[in-house]
Amino acid sequence: xxxxxxxxxxxxxxxxxxxxxxxxxxxxxxxxxxxxxxxxxxxxxxxxxxxxxxxxxxxxxxxxxxxxxxxxxxxxxxxxxxxxxxxxxxxxxxxxxxxxxxxxxxxxxxxxxxxxxxxxxxxxxxxxxxxxxxxxxxxxxxxxxxxxxxxxxxxxxxxxxxxxxxxxxxxxxxxxxxxxxxxxxxxxxxxxxxxxxxxxxxxxxxxxxxxxxxxxxxxxxxxxxxxxxxxxxxxxxxxxxxxxxxxxxxxxxxxxxxxxxxxxxxxxxxxxxxxxxxxxxxxxxxxxxxxxxxxxxxxxxxxxxxxxxxxxxxxxxxxxxxxxxxxxxxxxxxxxxxxxxxxxxxxxxxxxxx
Numbered sequence: 001x002x003x004x005x006x007x008x009x010x011x012x013x014x015x016x017x018x019x020x021x022x023x024x025x026x027x028x029x030x031x032x033x034x035x036x037x038x039x040x041x042x043x044x045x046x047x048x049x050x051x052x053x054x055x056x057x058x059x060x061x062x063x064x065x066x067x068x069x070x071x072x073x074x075x076x077x078x079x080x081x082x083x084x085x086x087x088x089x090x091x092x093x094x095x096x097x098x099x100x101x102x103x104x105x106x107x108x109x110x111x112x113x114x115x116x117x118x119x120x121x122x123x124x125x126x127x128x129x130x131x132x133x134x135x136x137x138x139x140x141x142x143x144x145x146x147x148x149x150x151x152x153x154x155x156x157x158x159x160x161x162x163x164x165x166x167x168x169x170x171x172x173x174x175x176x177x178x179x180x181x182x183x184x185x186x187x188x189x190x191x192x193x194x195x196x197x198x199x200x201x202x203x204x205x206x207x208x209x210x211x212x213x214x215x216x217x218x219x220x221x222x223x224x225x226x227x228x229x230x231x232x233x234x235x236x237x238x239x240x241x242x243x244x245x246x247x248x249x250x251x252x253x254x255x256x257x258x259x260x261x262x263x264x265x266x267x268x269x270x271x272x273x274x275x276x277x278x279x280x281x282x283x284x285x286x287x288x289x290x291x292x293x294x295x296x297x298x299x300x301x302x303x304x305x306x307x308x309x310x311x312x313x314x315x316x317x318x319x320x321x322x323x324x325x326x327x328x329x330x331x332x333x334x335x336x337x338x339x340x341x342x343x344x345x346x347x348x349x350x351x352x353x354x
Contacts, residue, residue: 121252
C-alpha cells in the first residue's frame with residue numbers, strides 16, 4: 001500500500017465508521033419503533049437550529065478536546081492513560097483553589113489558574129509514569145486507582161477547606177474567569193468561553209511537539225519500540241514519565257476550563273464526570289491525531305448534545321444515540337472490516353475500468 005492510499009484510508013476509516021454506525025443506529029431505532037430519519041433530523045436541529053444550540057454544542061465539545069488530546073498523546077507514546085478522569089478532576093480543583101484564594105489582576109489570574117491546574121494534573125499523572133518507569137507497574141492499573149483517589153480527595157478538600165454556600169466550592173473571583181460575554185452574546189447566551197481557543201491552541205502545540213521536535217520524535221520512538229530506543233541511546237524512563245506528565249497537563253487544562261469558564265466553581269461529586277473516559281473514545285475516533293481528536297470531539301459532543309432535542313421533542317431515548325456512538329467506535333476499532341470493504345470496492349472499480 002503506497003503512502004497516498006495510507007493517508008486516504010486514514011481519512012476514510014472514521015468517515016465510513018460514522019456512516020456505518022448511523023446505519024446500524026437507524027436499524028436499532030426502527031426495531032424500537034422510532035423513525036430514524038425524524039430522530040436524526042431532530043438531533044441535527046438540536047445542534048444547528050439556532051446560535052444558542054451551536055454555542056452550547058461547542059461548549060460541550062471543548063472538554064472532550066482536552067480529554068481526547070490527553071489520551072491521544074499517551075497513546076502516541078506507547079502508554080494507555082486511563083487516568084484522564086482523575087487528572088481532569090485535579091485540574092478542576094487546582095483551578096478552583098487559585099481562582100478562590102489568589103488575588104491577581106484579571107487575565108493574569110486566569111492564566112495562572114490554568115497553568116497551576118496543568119502543573120498539578122501533570123505531576124499527578126507523572127506519578128503513574130514514575131511507577132511504570134521505575135518499578136514496572138502497568139499504567140492502566142495505577143491510573144485507574146488514581147481516578148478514585150482524585151475524586152474522593154477532591155470532595156474531602158472541598159468540604160473542609162473550600163466549601164461554599166451550596167454543595168461545592170466558593171465562587172471563583174471574577175478576575176480568574178475565562179467566561180466571555182462577547183462569545184456568549186454572539187451565541188445568544190450560550191456558555192461558550194475562551195477555553196475553546198485554549199483547546200485549539202493546545203491541539204496545534206501537541207502536533208508541533210510530537211512531529212516537529214526532537215523531544216517528540218524520542219517520545220514516539222520510545223512508544224513504538226522502547227528496547228530499540230534504549231539501544232539508540234534514548235532515556236526510556238525519562239520519556240515515559242515526561243509523556244505521562246504532558247498527558248496529565250492536557251487533561252488538567254480541560255478541568256481548569258470547566259471550572260473557570262463554565263461553572264465558576266467546582267461541585268462535590270458522588271461520581272465521575274465521564275469526560276475523561278469519553279476522551280478515550282474521542283482519541284480512538286480521531287486515530288490519535290490531534291486534528292482528528294478535534295473532529296472526533298465535534299462528532300461525539302455534537303451527537304450527545306443534539307440527542308437531548310430528540311428526547312425533548314419526540315421522547316426518543318438518548319440511549320439510541322449512545323448506541324450510534326458506540327457502533328462508530330466499534331467500526332473504528334475493528335477497522336479491518338472497513339479495510340476489507342474498501343478493498344472490495346477498489347477491486348470492483350479496477351475490474352470496471354479494465
